[in-house]
Amino acid sequence: AKKAAADVPPSALDGVARALPALLRAEKLQKRAARTGFDWTETPPIFDKLEEEIAEVKEAMASGDAEAIEDEVGDLLFVVANLARRLSVDPEQALRKANAKFERRFRAMEAAAAQEKIDFASLSLDKQEAYWQRVKKAERA
Secondary structure (H helix, E strand, O other), rough: OOOOOOOOOOOOOOOOOOOOOHHHHHHHHHHHHHHHHOOOOOOOHHHHHHHHHHHHHHHHHHHHHHHHHHHHHHHHHHHHHHHHHHHOOOHHHHHHHHHHHHHHHHHHHHHHHHHHOOOHHHHHHHHHHHHHHHHHHHHHO
C-alpha cells in the first residue's frame, strides 16, 4: 500500500477500494461521506440534482465536447446511485435486473417479428417501438 503524503490529512473516504465496480464504489463513497453529515436526508433535493445534471448533460452535448459529455454523464450516474442508496436499493442489483428485463423484452420482440416473418432489424424505430410496447403489455397481462 502506498503511504499518503505526510501533509495529506486522513479522509472519511480512505479505504474505499478503487477496484470495486463503479456503481458499488459510488455507493460506498456516498455512505462514507454521509457519516460526516454530507448527505441528503430526503429525496426531493436528489431529484433536483438529477434535473440539474440532466441539464448539464444537454449543455455538454450542445458543446460537442466528448470529454465534457462523459464527465456530465458520470455525474448523472453518481446522483442516480445516490438516489438508489437513499431508497435502500442496491444499484448493482437494480441494474442487473433492468439488464435482464431489457434482454428478455428485446428477445421477445425479435421472436415476435420472426414469427411474423419480419426482419426486426429492418423495421423503423417506430415499428420496433410498437413491438416493445406489445411485449411490455403482454408481460403485465
